[in-house]
Amino acid sequence: MNDTPSPQKPYRVLAEPCQYTLEEKRSLFHTHLFPVESREQALAHIEALRQEQPGASHYCWAYLLGPADQPQSQAFSDDGEPSGTAGKPMLNVLTQRGAGDSLAVIVRIFGGVKLGAGGLVRAYSGAVSQALDSAQWREVTPTTAVSVAVDFAHEERLRHQLAQDGITLSDVDYRQQVWLHIAVPIGEQQRLESRVQELTSGQYQWQPSGGDRLD
Template identity: 60%
Template sequence: MSRPYQVLAAPCEFMFEEKRSTFTAVLSPAQEREVALAQLETLRRERPGASHYCWAYILGAAAQPESMAFSDDGEPGGTAGKPMLNVLEHREAGNCMAVVVRTFGGTKLGAGGLVRAYGAAVSGALDVALWSVVTPSIGISIAVGFALEERVRHCLEQHQMTVVAADYTTEVTLTANVPESAVSAITEELRELTSGAARIRPAD
């Protein structure tokens, strides 16, 4: 079963400075690759003239991502995008696009210095970020006689489970969104409530 996970709720940024080079981490919510890369292009237009626009993203839950990617954008391999992604993973930053806009200050930092700077910039932005929690849910179909409909609806409402559809034929079939972790418990409760009359299965 999937567990609840956190996702970035709003854009934020943080600037880290090292030997006159600035590393400005800009975090933006993103659920799709196209959205993440569009945010990157927006930053390139809004903040022209930077030395590098390195980025990393995680789409979906950080523990079980739907997709993740990164780019060093011309920095030495492994010194920017990957460290940024590592921080996002460690901090469980779901649905998060991170771009670090670097302005060169005239002093080379070396590979170790770059890894620390890019990681510190993203970490600082995560410290001020706002989050929301996503609880994975699935649809279940509950078929009962008309006399039991109100009882079933009341039970679902008590558990804050939303009925998203109702189909009326010779009986009523309710479709509800239920947290994955609660499917077994609500199935058992509904069967007890209806004395075994409810037929419950995954929704189509």
């Protein structure tokens, strides 16, 4: 039985933050989209907007981490709007539009006219969708962190092999051996370790660096 994870396909994420403002019956829905890689990063962006734009009626948000079709984590908040009228519709748009590793925050300035539940859903989902229309995108591949120790004589050959394979070298430590910290595409670990074993004639150390991450 083969327990090796299957290679995971690239998915698209926001290349950079972007903004869009929707006006609906004098209410302003200031929409901010951010690429994010953790819950902590998402919450920091939300808090920063509260500080930068104080006094708004609501700060509604939604984020998902990982591929939009199979997120590792997701969350949302209506921030005082009627339940189900803001955060969940925003998250649905991120999912449907394939916006991986993304956070949407809408800072609403109330214009004095109530929109009703249906109107709020349309406004919040429409604001995120229209913001995504102007977004810039890039592709990322799910990776896991691995550290490999080799003798100094093998460093250049291993670096060359990594470059040929398109594998990211995150950092290098020079100790009694050279420790190369690598972001390996999930599902490629076994193949890479076989190449390292071949290049070094078995003179290496291989150490997974903890949980999976995305680079």
